[in-house]
Amino acid sequence: MARIAVVAGDGIGPEVVAQARKVLDAVLPGVQATEYDLGAARWHRTGEVLPDSVLAELAGHDAILLGAVGDPTVPPGVLERGLLLKLRFAFDQYVNLRPSRLWPGVAGPLGSVKPGEVDLVVVREGTEGLYAGAGGSLHRDTPAEVATEESLNTRHGVERVIRDAFARAGRRERRKVTLVHKTNVLTHAGSLWARTFDAVAAEHPDVATEYQHVDAAAMFLVTQPQRYDVVVTDNLFGDILTDIAAAVTGGIGLAASGCINPEGAYPSMFEPVHGSAPDIAGQGVADPVAAVLSAALLLEQLGHAEAAARVNAAVAAELASRTPGVTLRTEEVGDRLAAHSAA
Numbered sequence: 001m002a003r004i005a006v007v008a009g010d011g012i013g014p015e016v017v018a019q020a021r022k023v024l025d026a027v028l029p030g031v032q033a034t035e036y037d038l039g040a041a042r043w044h045r046t047g048e049v050l051p052d053s054v055l056a057e058l059a060g061h062d063a064i065l066l067g068a069v070g071d072p073t074v075p076p077g078v079l080e081r082g083l084l085l086k087l088r089f090a091f092d093q094y095v096n097l098r099p100s101r102l103w104p105g106v107a108g109p110l111g112s113v114k115p116g117e118v119d120l121v122v123v124r125e126g127t128e129g130l131y132a133g134a135g136g137s138l139h140r141d142t143p144a145e146v147a148t149e150e151s152l153n154t155r156h157g158v159e160r161v162i163r164d165a166f167a168r169a170g171r172r173e174r175r176k177v178t179l180v181h182k183t184n185v186l187t188h189a190g191s192l193w194a195r196t197f198d199a200v201a202a203e204h205p206d207v208a209t210e211y212q213h214v215d216a217a218a219m220f221l222v223t224q225p226q227r228y229d230v231v232v233t234d235n236l237f238g239d240i241l242t243d244i245a246a247a248v249t250g251g252i253g254l255a256a257s258g259c260i261n262p263e264g265a266y267p268s269m270f271e272p273v274h275g276s277a278p279d280i281a282g283q284g285v286a287d288p289v290a291a292v293l294s295a296a297l298l299l300e301q302l303g304h305a306e307a308a309a310r311v312n313a314a315v316a317a318e319l320a321s322r323t324p325g326v327t328l329r330t331e332e333v334g335d336r337l338a339a340h341s342a343a
């Protein structure tokens, strides 16, 4: 039976993860879930972010379900880098998979787009780029202060994520991959991405390709999200574009993600695209759908396609039944989704 590590984390993390767990229990009776107390509270209590012993224990699980990390009482980066990014890097989760679709019944902000018309997936590189942590600062707190933040791009890292995007596109109906970068300005990394993309594309004549600069892609995601199938991009561009994709398909409360180590050498991690939402934490009003859809991605990754399909069907029914303007209660949504998934 699957062994899942659960890192509920901060803010709305525990609220939404509790619903995802209900759903997992409903579709996979007997699933073993172990809670790990990591995040702001532990840091305040002990000063620890992610002890090596905990990292080693997490490595022994089949997958990780994570809520969100980050809290206004903790300096920025301590938890985001020390916990979330550390997990993505330590477990070599180089495919950050972020699907976006406009579900029937969901009123997106774009009048021009009908349900069913948007069905895209961003394959965001997860271990390199500006997230690598290279850089530094000089003359801190003086008028001469200088700060650099370097983007790390390796042929190995770029090629493997582009290969994943093409393989994924080959299994989809439209078979199209869009590379998003900024080759007109970032001439070093951009050239590496473009040349690698072209080389991999040559091996996949059945997959259509296009290239867009990231600023144009940000615009087209809002004006014509229908045009995308698979989008492959670097870590920071992918972070930003997936919040836009979420916004145009009904909001961040619906956006799921998987941080995947495709080789299975390490556990993959599944988490909503959203953060800890301190502005609504503790009120019981966070939408748990993103966390529940992340659990569905987890199920798919572990080979439980039928269970994942039941969760997706429950989400479809939930979203189709919503009345705009009616405030939802996190637990009630979780109960409905669990009941529907189990049936």
Ligand code: NAD
Residues within 6 Å of the ligand: 012, 016, 067, 068, 069, 070, 071, 072, 080, 084, 252, 253, 254, 271, 272, 273, 274, 275, 276, 277, 278, 279, 280, 285, 286, 287, 288, 290
């Ligand atoms: P956020 O995603 O937490 O919140 C942005 C806005 O979206 C807020 O108004 C929030 O209320 C709303 N929102 C988010 N999730 C929602 C949900 N499920 N239902 C309804 N509304 C929802 O982003 P932020 O405010 O920029 O970041 C807050 C903290 O979370 C920061 O510490 C940040 O570093 C962290 N963060 C963590 C993750 C993660 O753990 N994967 C992701 C993003 C941000």
Ligand code: IPM
Residues within 6 Å of the ligand: 070, 080, 081, 084, 085, 239, 273, 275
């Ligand atoms: C996300 C978040 C993270 C990221 C932060 C919290 C490190 O924004 O998962 O999208 O930038 O990847």
Ligand code: MN
Residues within 6 Å of the ligand: 239, 240, 243, 273
């Ligand atoms: Mn983000």
